[in-house]
Amino acid sequence: MRVKQTPNIWAIGDCADIPDPSGNPYPPLAQHAIREGRTLAENITSAIRNRPLNPFVYQTKGSLAALGHYRGVGRVYGIRVKGFLAWWIWRSYYLMRMPRWERRIRIMLDWTIALFVKNDIVQLDLDRIGQEHVEQAAKEIPHAHVDRRFGITDDAGPVRVPGNEVGSR
Numbered sequence: 001m002r003v004k005q006t007p008n009i010w011a012i013g014d015c016a017d018i019p020d021p022s023g024n025p026y027p028p029l030a031q032h033a034i035r036e037g038r039t040l041a042e043n044i045t046s047a048i049r050n051r052p053l054n055p056f057v058y059q060t061k062g063s064l065a066a067l068g069h070y071r072g073v074g075r076v077y078g079i080r081v082k083g084f085l086a087w088w089i090w091r092s093y094y095l096m097r098m099p100r101w102e103r104r105i106r107i108m109l110d111w112t113i114a115l116f117v118k119n120d121i122v123q124l125d126l127d128r129i130g131q132e133h134v135e136q137a138a139k140e141i142p143h144a145h146v147d148r149r150f151g152i153t154d155d156a157g158p159v160r161v162p163g164n165e166v167g168s169r
């Protein structure tokens with residue numbers, strides 16, 4: 001974590017190449033970055049007080065991935081998990097990483113409600129609104145009609161009107 005040639009510079013997390021006891025770099029994961037931060041803080045304090053520094057040593061606890069539809073895969077403390085259990089562990093872990101119980105309870109309630117109600121999705125039907133606008137504009141232009149490729153078109157080709165950006169003349 002202390003840059004070898006530049007002892008006043010320290011690095012942790014994704015931007016650092018921190019070797020494990022066997023010399024291989026630790027993976028760029030949050031579970032490492034958080035713990036590296038603690039060790040780094042202690043080491044900076046030790047450096048200021050001329051005390052020996054501690055190497056960063058940490059055994060990866062596992063990794064989990066959510067696959068959607070309440071399913072996941074992963075390995076926790078060397079044990080392979082999959083399906084609903086993996087998804088549940090994944091979600092519970094991230095819930096517990098949230099600061100303050102007040103926020104955790106809010107999220108828990110939100111997730112519980114989401115199990116019983118449909119997704120809260122708003123979709124604006126912009127294509128339909130745009131098409132209605134183009135058709136209305138075409139009616140107001142003599143000899144014009146709506147072409148699927150060029151929008152409003154008359155005998156001389158596409159007509160330039162607001163909302164008919166595909167055509168120009």
Ligand SMILES: Cc1cc2nc3c(=O)[nH]c(=O)nc-3n(C[C@H](O)[C@H](O)[C@H](O)COP(=O)(O)OP(=O)(O)OC[C@H]3O[C@@H](n4cnc5c(N)ncnc54)[C@H](O)[C@@H]3O)c2cc1C
Pocket residue numbers: 012013014015028029030031032033064
């Ligand atoms: C899609 C994705 C999924 C991941 N999933 C997981 C996971 O499930 N489990 C896990 O353990 N890890 C996961 N990771 C990895 C994890 O996010 C990183 O390992 C972790 O965030 C590294 O922490 P960090 O503090 O080094 O960097 P970051 O979290 O990236 O923090 C760096 C911060 O520095 C700020 N910054 C950058 N440049 C400047 C500047 N010039 N001045 C000021 N601020 C600056 C950035 O805005 C950022 O906030 C995932 C990463 C990605 C991209």
